[in-house]
Amino acid sequence: MSPAPLLTVLVVTALLPGARALQCQKGSIETVRDALELPLNWTAGQETCVEGQGCQDTLMIIENGHQVNVVIIKGCTAAEDQEAQVTRHRAGPGLSVISYHHVCRQADFCNAVSTTKALGDLSTTTAPGTLRCPVCFSRGQPCPEDSREHICPAGYTHCYDGVLKLRGGGIFSTLRVQGCLPRPGCNLFNGTQTIGVMDVSESCGPRSDAQPLECQKGTLEIVKGISELPLRWTTGHQTCEAGEGCQDTLMIVENGPQVYLALSKGCTAAQDQEASVMEHRLGPGLSVVSYSLVCRHGNFCNGLASTVPLWAPPPDTAPGTLRCPVCFSRGQPCPEDSREHICPAGYTHCYDGTLSLRGGGIFSTLRVQGCLPRPGCNLFNGTQTIGVMDVSESCGPRSDALTCFQGVTLQSGSGFNQDPEDWSANGKQTCNVGEVCQETLLLIDVGPSAILAGSKGCGVARGQESQGVSIHSRPPGILVASYSRFCSSNLCNNANSSSVLLSSLQRAPPVPGDVQCPACVQIFGSCSSRSTLVTCPKSVTHCYRGNFQMFGGGLSSPLTIQGCMAPNSASLLNRIQNIGIFSVTESFENKEAKKAKNFQLNSAALCACLAPVWRLGLALGVMSFSLPANLISL
Structure with missing residues (x-):
């Protein structure tokens, strides 16, 4: 083979102040190369992790005749440590898929894999057969009708035509693949649904013109x-x-x-x-x-x-x-x-x-x-x-602008669904044109721990004046409930305790069942693998594990949630994205589909003049932005 080409995976990431945290190699790239170019070598940028996070390497190669599709992802992760592991999902010759994954915390930049040699040898040369199949890798487009044909290995009887979806770690790819297989099938990943930080899936057969786009x-x-x-x-x-x-x-x-x-x-x-x-x-x-x-x-x-x-x-x-x-x-x-x-x-x-x-x-x-x-x-x-x-x-001047109470609260603890908490606000705010007063209170209770988030201030009502309590998820699973009010008179957002929400909650003691689940709700971090195990109420059949991204009303906070899940339910919010002034997006592990719901963006913090949100030092939005982002050059 020719000398190994060098890929540069460049990232510029600001260093974070605070407690000692790992530094990791960082970057992501997906590229199609001629198989003769292997092995490939690369260099990466770097980033400073959140305290407690480790470094990870994810590498996947799909070999397809004379071509290879290479995916490289490096960066910080909350996942537990994992020894370097090579998995041959489908062995060649013909189409083959092999991956490498490693999570470490023993030293800075321990995710140091820098060559495809980490995956070992790929498929070996075999005698040619008689079957000819089109060979193609195409991202986001059908393979061309005149795709170059390849002579398959001896004994091969089937031409593969499928779509692979790769999602995670900065890779969002829909890859059309054509090539040679020894028998009919649609299982290149051999049942695997996650490779390192990527979710992977596969579909085969004709595609309708009405197939939805991904954006x-x-x-x-x-x-x-x-x-x-x-x-x-x-x-x-x-x-x-x-x-x-x-x-x-x-x-x-x-x-x-x-x-x-x-x-x-x-x-x-x-x-x-x-x-x-x-x-x-x-x-x-x-x-x-x-x-x-x-x-x-x-x-x-x-x-x-x-x-x-x-x-x-x-x-x-x-x-x-x-x-x-x-x-x-x-x-x-x-x-x-x-x-x-x-x-x-x-x-x-x-x-x-x-x-x-x-x-x-x-x-x-x-x-x-x-x-x-x-x-x-x-x-x-x-x-x-x-x-x-x-x-x-x-x-011009705003003589008719409303004045509203202003303040935010974000508390973690327990017992918030039993005893009222103080919710008064001493601050006041003059609203902009078109804004009204608002107050929003959100309770997430998993049993041994809970979060209470509240906001008072100005906001844009999505409808007419309104006030009410909503139960988004109720026992026997995790309790998620909210109170919100939009009103248009001075200082009308004047509720002074969480009793405005608690008065609508039922508190029947649960009958214990047979299922046990880890229970945790965590602000700005991941639930530990040692989270408290709770015995779920009777009729609970499975556990919930997911994340909320909450933005608006002076708060911007990621939440990690684990706990018992009500029967026949997978989502806590059931696709609701607005709770009062808060925009909330949920991603969760679906036991059947093993896929997370779509996230929105997560922006960097704005300048100090955009109070009060940035006074808390919180990132804005609900989908992950990097500024600057991963800059890739080959």
């Missing part, structure tokens, strides 16, 4: 210094409804030394639209530019991964004499002592307005101050829709 999925809002652009990101994924397409919506507001970015990716019923860049207001000073796309030509066609297509560094301009405060603030007035910026020469007006963004998972009211060349309130230049977002603008 990149998530939302992000973030404020960055202009020197930090261009920004890059990675996203999650979702499977669309039949007929839906994939969409990208990105808006950037440039404001002196800062930029505000709003991004939405996902499925849409809108008609196809070529990638479009629109300059709503040109700088210098305040400028607004947007990008939108709707596509159906292939899975994950909404592949926008950076600000590069629509943003370029602003030209140098001569400074003028006018000074204006410069601010982005979500849900709050700009501070009176906002930092002033010298406007460009010829500029005569300080802008002070509110932008409302609604749609595609973005529900934001953004207060903006900056420089304009003339008076006006028209940053969007008359535009009312940007991609999947409705946008509007208002300027």
